[in-house]
Amino acid sequence: xxxxxxxxxxxxxxxxxxxxxxxxxxxxxxxxxxxxxxxxxxxxxxxxxxxxxxxxxxxxxxxxxxxxxxxxxxxxxxxxxxxxxxxxxxxxxxxxxxxxxxxxxxxxxxxxxxxxxxxxxxxxxxxxxxxxxxxxxxxxxxxxxxxxxxxxxxxxxxxxxxxxxxxxxxxxxxxxxxxxxxxxxxxxxxxxxxxxxxxxxxxxxxxxxxxxxxxxxxxxxxxxxxxxxxxxxxxxxxxxxxxxxxxxxxxxxxxxxxxxxxxxxxxxxxxxxxxxxxxxxxxxxxxxxxxxxxxxxxxxxxxxxxxxxxxxxxxxxxxxxxxxxxxxxxx
Amino acid sequence: xxxxxxxxxxxxxxxxxxxxxxxxxxxxxxxxxxxxxxxxxxxxxxxxxxxxxxxxxxxxxxxxxxxxxxxxxxxxxxxxxxxxxxxxxxxxxxxxxxxxxxxxxxxxxxxxxxxxxxxxxxxxxxxxxxxxxxxxxxxxxxxxxxxxxxxxxxxxxxxxxxxxxxxxxxxxxxxxxxxxxxxxxxxxxxxxxxxxxxxxxx
Numbered sequence: 001x002x003x004x005x006x007x008x009x010x011x012x013x014x015x016x017x018x019x020x021x022x023x024x025x026x027x028x029x030x031x032x033x034x035x036x037x038x039x040x041x042x043x044x045x046x047x048x049x050x051x052x053x054x055x056x057x058x059x060x061x062x063x064x065x066x067x068x069x070x071x072x073x074x075x076x077x078x079x080x081x082x083x084x085x086x087x088x089x090x091x092x093x094x095x096x097x098x099x100x101x102x103x104x105x106x107x108x109x110x111x112x113x114x115x116x117x118x119x120x121x122x123x124x125x126x127x128x129x130x131x132x133x134x135x136x137x138x139x140x141x142x143x144x145x146x147x148x149x150x151x152x153x154x155x156x157x158x159x160x161x162x163x164x165x166x167x168x169x170x171x172x173x174x175x176x177x178x179x180x181x182x183x184x185x186x187x188x189x190x191x192x193x194x195x196x197x198x199x200x201x202x203x204x205x206x207x208x209x210x211x212x213x214x215x216x217x218x219x220x221x222x223x224x225x226x227x228x229x230x231x232x233x234x235x236x237x238x239x240x241x242x243x244x245x246x247x248x249x250x251x252x253x254x255x256x257x258x259x260x261x262x263x264x265x266x267x268x269x270x271x272x273x274x275x276x277x278x279x280x281x282x283x284x285x286x287x288x289x290x291x292x293x294x295x296x297x298x299x300x301x302x303x304x305x306x307x308x309x310x311x312x313x314x315x316x317x318x319x320x321x322x323x324x325x326x327x328x329x330x331x
Numbered sequence: 332x333x334x335x336x337x338x339x340x341x342x343x344x345x346x347x348x349x350x351x352x353x354x355x356x357x358x359x360x361x362x363x364x365x366x367x368x369x370x371x372x373x374x375x376x377x378x379x380x381x382x383x384x385x386x387x388x389x390x391x392x393x394x395x396x397x398x399x400x401x402x403x404x405x406x407x408x409x410x411x412x413x414x415x416x417x418x419x420x421x422x423x424x425x426x427x428x429x430x431x432x433x434x435x436x437x438x439x440x441x442x443x444x445x446x447x448x449x450x451x452x453x454x455x456x457x458x459x460x461x462x463x464x465x466x467x468x469x470x471x472x473x474x475x476x477x478x479x480x481x482x483x484x485x486x487x488x489x490x491x492x493x494x495x496x497x498x499x500x501x502x503x504x505x506x507x508x509x510x511x512x513x514x515x516x517x518x519x520x521x522x523x524x525x526x527x528x529x530x531x532x533x
Contacts, residue, residue: 010514014507016491023489049463056464057486060447062376069368072386073361076393083398130383 004036007043012050022054063326064127065282071125071149078123125149126165128282129303131261136161140183141170143259145202146280163187165279166202168259169194171215190238193218199230200255204279209237211255219245261303267296270317274330277313281306283323287330292317345409352400360397367410370488371417377444377483378421384428388420411494414484418498444476446483470516478513481506 004012012018021033037044124134126144133143136152138159144150148165159174163185171194174181185192187203190210197215201208210219212230219236220227224243230236235250257264263280265273270292274285280303287293299316301309310328314321320331345366351359368389375385396403396416405412425442448468471479477499484490484498496506 010511013514014510019486019489023486052460052463053467054486056448056460056467057482058449059483059487060449061373064369064372068386069365069372072368072389073364076364076390076397079390079394080397083394127382127386132383 005040005043007046009046009049009053012047013053018047018050019054022051065147067147067282068127071127074123074149075125078121082122121151121153123149123151129280129306131259138172138174138181138183140172143168145258147282158182158184161185163201163203166200166204166258168198168200168256170198188238189221189223189240191220191222193220202255205275206240207237209235211235211250211252213252213256221245257300258303263301263303264299265301266298268298269293270295270297270330273297273313273316274328277301277328283326283328285328285330289319289331292319292330342408342410349403349405349409352397353403355400357397360393360400363409363413364393367413371413374414374483374488375417375421377446377480378418378425378442380445384424385421388417388424392416392420407494407497408490410488411490411498414488414490415498442476444479444483446471446479473516474513478509481509482513485510 004015007015018033020027021030024030025033037047122137124132124142124144126132126146126148128147130146131143133141134150135141136150136159137154138152140159142150145166148163148167150167151162153160157176157179159181161184164187169185171183174183183194185194185201187201188206188208190203190208192199192201192210194215194217197217198213199215199217200211200213202210210217210230212232212234214232217230218227219230219238221238221243226238226243226245228236228245228247230247233249233252234247235255236245236247238245251266254264254266258280263273263276265276268276270287271294274287277283278285295317297316299312301312301316303309310321310323317330322329322331345363348359348363352363371389371392372385375388376382379385392413396413407415422442448464448471474482480499481495484495485492490498492506492510493503495501496503499506501509
């Protein structure tokens with residue numbers, strides 16, 4: 001290690017061996033550097049300086065919810081699955097044997113499909129703090145709110161959608177052989193049956209809420225045998241704890257403002273506001289003042305600029321709000 | 332330090348994962364994803380704060396990796412290869428976004444690489460380290476995107492200069508030179524700082 005005797009700080013900074021040791025001091029060979037530092041006190045300062053510089057290169061990390069990685073992987077899986085699939089062609093099969101062969105082949109294919117467990121559906125998702133408009137294969141338009149996903153598949157003559165989070169649907173009316181193809185949304189315990197219509201669905205913390213803008217939908221909870229037929233401007237929600245569907249007429253703006261990157265609140269409790277923002281940004285809200293929990297507020301929050309949003313939120317709550325990493329603290 | 336430890340087994344593990352992926356093993360593909368997706372996401376976000384764009388790019392990188400698993404020809408470490416793929420995809424996206432004529436490897440001005448020191452100051456035990464940190468913070472502002480990227484990949488992600496050079500389409504020599512230039516900027520600032528420390532001692 002004689003060459004190191006001539007080294008200055010910047011030489012150390014460019015030495016692979018040295019960098020390796022600083023980044024991973026416990027790796028094999030690390031002891032020899034420690035010994036060298038001891039044996040060469042005149043070079044120790046230069047080397048220590050290089051160590052300090054390298055250790056200072058610790059860069060800021062964006063906080064990202066684990067959910068993001070899970071959703072992204074699912075999206076990748078779906079794309080890979082979709083690229084594998086080839087369109088099925090209809091064939092006229094002459095003989096019984098051929099039919100039998102096809103059945104056997106079919107079972108094998110289904111078997112492979114089953115063991116690979118890569119389902120055949122269309123899937124879209126959004127990360128925190130992002131809103132996306134997507135089109136399902138039947139050209140239904142879906143605006144997905146942050147941290148939400150839809151899974152679309154067609155089975156037995158119906159369009160089935162699995163929703164988590166919140167989305168606004170503009171369902172396309174599809175007729176086949178004189179029959180309307182049903183469009184069903186499954187969210188939590190609820191099923192929403194649709195013809196052709198526009199509405200908002202939100203599934204959050206064991207509560208499913210639907211707001212109907214146009215048309216007609218049937219909101220039902222199969223497990224508790226309850227159902228209700230919704231009219232435009234109806235707002236219905238199902239609470240798993242109460243096992244009941246509650247209906248009231250509501251202001252459309254309250255439920256569709258998020259598509260313009262805004263949240264509107266009317267006499268909402270501070271707790272409700274915080275839960276809505278948690279679902280959007282993925283931050284944990286810590287309310288230090290218990291009395292604030294049940295206080296109600298009204299107002300509009302712009303979501304695009306987080307800093308501004310937090311300032312407005314502070315004015316709305318009439319209290320101090322600070323952000324610490326992934327937490328929002330409400331004094 | 333909140334860094335990713337660099338253990339020597341890691342590279343061997345990656346190489347065997349890639350062999351498995353090549354033979355069509357989807358579980359190994361998933362393992363590789365889980366191992367690197369967090370680091371790659373952070374890297375992608377250095378090019379743009381647009382989370383949606385980074386998500387799309389990462390999606391494309393992994394879909395491409397699987398689709399072309401038979402044709403993979405990796406001359407660097409697997410980690411470095413993934414970083415390169417993300418880099419290429421991000422730059423391609425930026426190019427489309429800003430209609431930049433060419434994002435040339437030799438052109439420093441054609442992209443940004445947003446690099447800030449972590450607000451965590453756990454390891455800053457003494458005054459000298461605090462000063463170094465402050466110096467680096469100011470120096471980072473004066474570095475080009477490329478210089479910052481080399482620093483990030485070399486000292487934070489622990490890729491070696493050969494791999495970084497391949498990733499950024501540089502010769503190894505040019506890579507060292509770039510590093511040297513970044514460091515000399517650092518040193519000029521450091522010397523002033525050293526003077527201050529010494530004069531205080533006197």
